[in-house]
Amino acid sequence: MNDEELLRYSRQILLPRIGVEGQQMLADAHVLIVGAGGLGSPLAMYLAAAGIGRLSIADHDQVELSNLQRQILHSTADIGRAKTASAADRLAAINPHCRVTPIERAADAAMLESELRDVDLVCDASDNFETRFAINAACKARAIPLVSGAAIRWEGQISIFTGKADAPCYQCLYPADGHEDGNCTSNGVIAPLVGIIGAMQALEAIKLIRAVGTSLEGRLLLFDAMTSQWRELRFSQDPECPICHPSATRSTS
16 A cells, blocks of 8 residues: 555554554455445445445446435436446545446346456345345355345344355345335335445445454344334344255245
8 A cells, every 4th residue: 555545544544453454455355236326325435435445336227316315426417327327436536546347237147147256245235125135146156245234214224144154144034935025216215224224334344354343144233213223133044045055945834
């Protein structure tokens, strides 16, 4: 790192669990963020500002007026632009040392197969279960850590899935069969909530890359914005999960 970078990250380098070595680990990391919306905005901005060396951002949508209430990566002037292009410009303004790769396509199996080849960590900031399940399956298959966040109405949640063979995955927590979908388009969301969860995702991503702190593996944090209270639920691997145990057959009644 040069003198400008040492000064830029000085408040972070001062931390005993970061230091110059940890800051270099962040600079060497490649993180894929799926979703450049409400969660992806604060998530990407904090990771770029913190010194993540490379960010790939996947989103196939364009900026709309209704996005601006919570998607702080984008401005009124960006309406009609691809969210990934708007995000790349904003992140370059925050930190020119962060290399941003826009991926203007949906996160389906083919896209994930291509983009996960040299990724160290994935952050799921999507807003639908189909995408979340696809990301989970791809990360589990490659043992890539996944930081998962969600926010709707006045409730948010965050957890981590390490991809280890004996660790639970997202589908252990939320079985794919019969789950009712929902997103902020049809249910609404209070703006600062996505900031809270997105910032938490950035924090957990940094901890994972630096290998410090207590992991959220096997723990789901739930935030109720109406009461400003956090709850924690613990969960383990589902022996009938088709992602963790492909040969297993989920029992039906």
